[in-house]
Amino acid sequence: MKRTVFIFIVGLVLMACTDQLEQYPQDKISPQTYFRNENDLRLYTNSFYNILPGAVGIFSEKVDNIVSNTLADELTGQRTVPTSGGGWDWGTLRNINFYLENSVKCDDENVRARYDGVARFFRAYYYFNMVKRFGDVPWYDKVISDKDTEALQKKRDTRTLVIDNMIKDLDFAIEHLPADRTVDQVSKWTALALKSRICLYEGTFRKYHTELAVSGWESMLDLAIEASEQLMKGSGYALYNTGNPGKDYLNLFASIDPIETEVILARLYSDALQIYHYVNYYLTSPGQGRNGLEKRLVNSYLMLDGNRFTDIPGYEKMTFVDEVKNRDPRLSQTIRTPGYTRIGETTRLVPDFSLCMTGYQIIKYLTSPKYDQYDRSCNAMPLMRYAEILLNYAEAKAERGTITQEDLDKSINLIRSRAGMPGLNLVNANADPDSYIAKLYPAVCGENKGVILEIRRERRIELVMESFRWDDVMRWKEASACFLEPFKGMYFPATGSYDLDDDGKFDICIYKDEKPNAGDIQYYKLGVDIILESGESGNVMVNPHIQKIWDEDKDYFYPIPIQERLLNPNLTQNPGWDDGID
Template identity: 25%
Template sequence: MMKKIPLYICSLLLVGLVSCEDELEQAPLSEASTANFYRTPAEFEQAINGAYAQLRPFPDRYYDLSETRSDNIYGSSSTGVRPWDPINDFANTIANNDLVAAAWNQNYNGIMRANTVLDRLDPSVVTDETQRNRLEGQAKFLRALYYFDLVRWYGKVPIYSSVVSPAAALEIPRSPVPEVYEFIVSDLNSAIELLPQNWTGTNVGRATSWAAKALLARVHLTRSGPEYGVEGPTLGVNEFSQALTLLNDIINNSPHAWVSDYARIFAYDNENNPDIIFDVQFQSGGLGLGSTLPGYMGVSSYFNTVPNIPSPQSSVEFREISDDLLNAYEEEDVRKAVTIQQGFTDDFGNVETRAFYRKFLNEADPGVDRFDWPINFPLIRYTDVLMMKAEAILRGGAGGSQQEVDDIVNMVRARAGLEPVSGVTLDMLLEERRLEFAGEGLRWHELVRFGKVIDKMNDWLPQEDELNRMPDSIEPYNVVYPIPFTQLIVKEGLYQQNTGY
């Protein structure tokens, strides 16, 4: 069913926060000001939609900064000058990279919008307590999600618990990673209490208490990952039992459920299906509010061969699927054809053998233009919850068994058309997650979380680097990205650059 949470650009002046522009200034989104906004409950609903709207870049960002950084993609372009090239190549000069800067800016814009709702939420205006709780819960869920994105990319980041002036922002340093996580956990615990278990009608797709629990479980697993000796997102704490409690609650009590057909999870006519716990909701209809991801992952030479595809699409050349990922699929695995377009013949009769992601592509429903693919992007799936449960058990969460781990992995494998396995290990689980979630932007974060990113990437780099642009090996500092240069120069000494950059 289509859709959705409207991706409104709020008609209000969101003053204040925070390092979202080059000089820590926030430009107005319209000529209206907060003085004559937030006067009705409807205006608060419009404002929270503006906080959701900052999720729109997430799919492309995950492709650029996670998939392209990982062993799933070999992204060196023919010229070596595309924005993703230095991401793919582990260049230590990427503090000036537009993609790295955008992740910082867009997340802080989302935080600023959530903070504005929270600061202005007034019982005398939103008199209905249920509506007020839901607005607060959504704002805290989104703020936590944006901060979790930031801490995984950059490690230490400044915390803004309310809207502040540009001058005040110049006095707020980066907070240690444990403090950022404390803020995230606090917001998610509040969201769990404030959000409904489900939404109906046009509100389907908003954050629920189940989405907050699933995100909190992922937070527990991430910060419990082994440390790398840098101020990154893994802290080596032991919170696997906390994660397992949340995951079991979702599995046993939520409305989310197993979808037996892998392809149907991503079908354009099956959005918000039981596997989807939270996703980025997109509009369709030529409004420029659809997804750009299907075209961004593909290449024009393919789209030119398909009738009725709006042209040109976003991408100009291949970021090809790595041989390592292609070879990881067993022959019978149905997920490969759903996830990957492996070869085609272009308009000139040239046979292209390289592969690209097609998981979110439906050639029969391309939308009105290349910014308008009408398909949501999953951030948390029920399958992910099941597999995170297996991870929590294997890493010592109390109350689970090896049999439960094997049963979960074999459910996933059976849906993929594969034979069962036994004695599943963490390495086996990580590989199964790779095949299940390829193209969904999880791979880099999972390599980090499992403590495998250095070994996996250092084995992979010399095998895949055909153009000889990558280093022979990566170092622990590569676990996080640099602080964008534009943030370092706003006030000398306010932020110190991450080690290695």
């Protein structure tokens, strides 16, 4: 822990000096006197950890998993071509390349290889974000002088070239980084996890985005399988499992210290050092958007016996108490369900619509009430964990067409077993694909359709609120199907009072005209505080008056800023984005 805190503090100090690090020459770190020993290389590469997202970049997932009282510009067609910024930022890359050009000054080749591995890991990480956002981007592996006109006026390189170079960087990192499992530093296993993630993304992106005509999706998925399998066989990581399927998933994310059995890389926080984030406040304050799970995600959780909830006749009109009975235990560890109490407390709590638009009130990451104030949470935030690798492996095998029951048993079914759920049967899944899930992903077809749909179900449930959903929908090219349907919450058959935790007492009253006196409960006026789909009955509607727009021809990429295109006329704009230059 002391090493972790030291690294974090050094990162903060170096982050404060980022502007100086991006301008050469530098007063405090001179390449003539620095980069000579392991301490120099370690301290400099520690600054790269600031590339990783902080807690808010992890838990504040939106789009169709978590919905709030506002909609992102991405979902309303409000994105425009920015004048500058917009994610087209190369300062981080310059910092990395500056290090790689100067680390040769260290005479210890083993030390240099190790920290070069750190740098090349983060260069791959950086470029992954750039490719996801913009598609083709220029590849730079050296510091660019302001006099290097050729490099500054460079065209965008193809995504295939950039991805190939990223994989070379990761292969170097895998070979030279230590095999020690260190939750706060990158290792061989962290590099393998990133390779698994990147190759799955790229393989499925190429497969489903046929309009780009980019070949090689099969080889990308093969690399994802290989990286995942290498980590699965040799790393020693395993799912956190104490044999308590009703608590293990919840405790994994509520833990103050990262559970290193499963967590490969995490952002660490500290109450003692007053290094905080605000996930508790985010989930318990009405001013944070009243975030809640969306109805279609709740519908996706299976029954406890493994059967599909959406196969039950009349599931669409089940009220809350009935719909959450006998479901996948991860549902009651992700949202408030009957009998819920805060960690360390005994008072039963019901869903609170003043804190949650949909009624499906989130508890994932939520710790004890003493951390509820703004910027007082300090539980660890997993960035990479073993469950993702298992999901990556299964999906890559299924999309590649090579998956077997044995593959499912050592991946998806371990995740289901931790949750106390029956395993997934390959033959049965493909014989009877889920029509409800298929509506979310109409592009899925072929003999493995059923198992691919089940793996996507599992991925969405297991990784909710970990900021995977946007990337997943982008690579599958399913934004129109996933994002444009109205976002909904709980079902109410009529106005009146309802018991939300099955204790025989009313908890909420939805009224039409005059406010009744039903006791000390939640009151919501129809059409003012709450909107139901069919007027006086139906599902709670979230932002029904805001039109959602998605352009399949342009919205899978972000636009290049106008200023960058003016400075470099060789930069082409992404399709469909009109910046007035061409």
